Amino acid sequence: MTRVVAQGTFDLLHPGHVHYLEDAATYGDELHAIVARRTNVTHKPAPVLCARQRRDMVAALAAVDEAHLGDPEDVFVPIERLDPDVIVLGFDQHHDEAAIADALAARGIDCRVERASGREPKYDDELLSSGDIVDRIVRERGDGSDGTPG
């Protein structure tokens, strides 16, 4: 059995997330998804949804065998427990493959690091970004200041 790990924030699921997880699943037999804790999402606004809700939605996707809450402090704790054969990074994730490979080697974890493919929108109006979904909600539902009902 080849065990694969994917990870991300997975706030407000959209087809880009589904693409990433389906692509990651093709790297092995069993896909585990790690859901980032709010305190570790420092490179963009904090997620709207709590970590348990994000985990439960990711776990409901067909490509995912198990979804796990990330560790709040040490991101390598779940990796040590799951002991994957492959970690598949998202196509646009800021993580550096070589740095992760070095950290894995330092901990004696024998695991390769791959990068998933991206997914283009299928049609004009498709939103493939949690941040863009939030922006559209704020713009179109807003607080009533633009005349629309709050």
Ligand SMILES: Cc1cc2nc3c(=O)[nH]c(=O)nc-3n(C[C@H](O)[C@H](O)[C@H](O)COP(=O)(O)O)c2cc1C
């Ligand atoms: C191998 C790996 C393991 C990770 N494990 C965790 C974890 O246990 N807990 C956590 O909060 N974040 C973890 N992260 C970090 C987040 O998933 C990630 O850095 C980021 O916050 C999510 O970014 P994105 O949703 O923009 O892709 C891990 C990242 C990597 C690369």
Ligand SMILES: Nc1ncnc2c1ncn2[C@@H]1O[C@H](COP(=O)(O)OP(=O)(O)OP(=O)(O)O)[C@@H](O)[C@H]1O
């Ligand atoms: N269009 C897409 N194609 C492929 N993978 C995607 C796409 N959008 C997101 N992903 C992947 O899903 C994973 C989790 O994404 P994340 O939770 O950061 O959502 P996001 O919508 O990209 O966030 P935001 O747009 O708010 O920065 C990341 O690895 C990311 O690469």
